[in-house]
Amino acid sequence: xxxxxxxxxxxxxxxxxxxxxxxxxxxxxxxxxxxxxxxxxxxxxxxxxxxxxxxxxxxxxxxxxxxxxxxxxxxxxxxxxxxxxxxxxxxxxxxxxxxxxxxxxxxxxxxxxxxxxxxxxxxxxxxxxxxxxxxxxxxxxxxxxxxxxxxxxxxxxxxxxxxxxxxxxxxxxxxxxxxxxxxxxxxxxxxxxxxxxxxxxxxxxxxxxxxxxxxxxxxxxxxxxxxxxxxxxxxxxxxxxxxxxxxxxxxxxxxxxxxxxxxxxx
Numbered sequence: 001x002x003x004x005x006x007x008x009x010x011x012x013x014x015x016x017x018x019x020x021x022x023x024x025x026x027x028x029x030x031x032x033x034x035x036x037x038x039x040x041x042x043x044x045x046x047x048x049x050x051x052x053x054x055x056x057x058x059x060x061x062x063x064x065x066x067x068x069x070x071x072x073x074x075x076x077x078x079x080x081x082x083x084x085x086x087x088x089x090x091x092x093x094x095x096x097x098x099x100x101x102x103x104x105x106x107x108x109x110x111x112x113x114x115x116x117x118x119x120x121x122x123x124x125x126x127x128x129x130x131x132x133x134x135x136x137x138x139x140x141x142x143x144x145x146x147x148x149x150x151x152x153x154x155x156x157x158x159x160x161x162x163x164x165x166x167x168x169x170x171x172x173x174x175x176x177x178x179x180x181x182x183x184x185x186x187x188x189x190x191x192x193x194x195x196x197x198x199x200x201x202x203x204x205x206x207x208x209x210x211x212x213x214x215x216x217x218x219x220x221x222x223x224x225x226x227x228x229x230x231x232x233x234x235x236x237x238x239x240x241x242x243x244x245x246x247x248x249x250x251x252x253x254x255x256x257x258x259x260x261x262x263x264x265x266x
Contacts (some may be wrong), residue, residue: 009084010123013174017073024073028064033116036064040214067189067222071182075229078178082240085171094251095133100124101141102258105148108264114145117259132164133251150263159259161252168244172237179233186226193219 039058047053061070101117103109118141121134128134139160143153144202197216 008229012084013077013081013148016084016136017077020073020076020080024076028069032060032064032069035060052214061217062221063225065189065218065220067185067192068225069227070185071076071222071226074178074182074185075233078175078233079236081175081178082236083241086243087242089247092131092133092247093250095128095131096254099258100134101137103258103262107262109144109259109262110150110264114141117141118145132161132247133254136160136251136255137259140255144263150260153263154256154260157255158250161248164251165245165248168248169241172241175233175237175240178239179230182230182233183223183226186223186230189226190219191223193217193222 036058039061043053043055047055100121102120103117118138121138121141122129124134129138138159140153140157143156144150147153193216196218206250
C-alpha cells in the first residue's frame with residue numbers, strides 16, 4: 001500500500017495565513033484604529049480652531065483602513081512562505097559541505113563501483129534523500145552503472161538540475177501572486193476613496209471639504225502603503241530566487257567535481 005504524502009507546506013501556508021490574520025487584526029483593533037481616531041479628532045479640532053492649520057501625515061492614519069490591513073496580512077503571509085522556503089534551501093545547502101561520496105584525488109570510479117557509492121547516499125535519512133544533491137548523485141551513479149557512458153551521465157545530471165530549477169521557479173508563483181495582489185488591493189482602496197469623495201461633492205461645493213479630504217486620504221494612503229509593501233516583497237522574492245539558482249548551480253558543480261570527473265568507463 002502506497003503511503004500518502006502529507007502536504008506539509010500547504011498546511012504551513014494555511015496556518016501562517018490564519019495566524020497573520022489574527023495578529024494583524026488584533027493589532028489594528030487594539031492599537032492602530034484607536035490611535036488613528038484620536039489623531040484625526042485632534043487634527044479636526046485644530047483645523048476648526050485655525051483655518052491655516054496643516055494636517056501632518058501620521059503613520060497611524062496612513063495605515064488605518066481595511067485595504068492597508070489586508071495588505072499587511074498578505075505581506076506577512078508572503079514573508080512566512082518565503083521563510084519556510086529559505087529554511088529548506090539552507091538545509092539543502094548544508095549538504096554541499098558534506099562529502100557524500102568520498103572519492104580520493106586520483107581515484108577512478110568504474111561502473112562496478114557505483115553500487116557501493118550509491119549505498120552511502122541511500123544511507124541518508126529519507127527526507128535528505130529527497131533533496132536535490134542526493135538525487136543528483138544517485139541518478140549519476142545509477143546512470144553510469146546502466147549506460148557506462150560518462151557523457152550520458154553528465155547530460156542526465158544537467159537535466160535533473162534544470163528540472164529542479166523549473167520546479168523551484170514554479171513554487172514561487174504563490175508569492176508572486178501575493179506581490180501582485182497587494183497593489184491591486186491598494187487600487188481598490190483608491191477607487192473606494194475616490195467614490196466616497198465624489199459622493200460628498202455637494203458638501204464640498206457648500207464649503208465643507210472635511211469629508212472629501214478624508215476620503216481622498218483613504219484613496220492615496222491605501223495605494224501608497226500597498227506599493228511600499230509590494231516593492232519590499234519583490235526585493236525579497238528576487239533574493240530568494242537568486243539563492244535557488246545558486247543552489248541548483250552549486251549542486252550540479254558538486255556532482256561534476258566530486259563524482260563525474262572521477263568516473264572511468266571500461
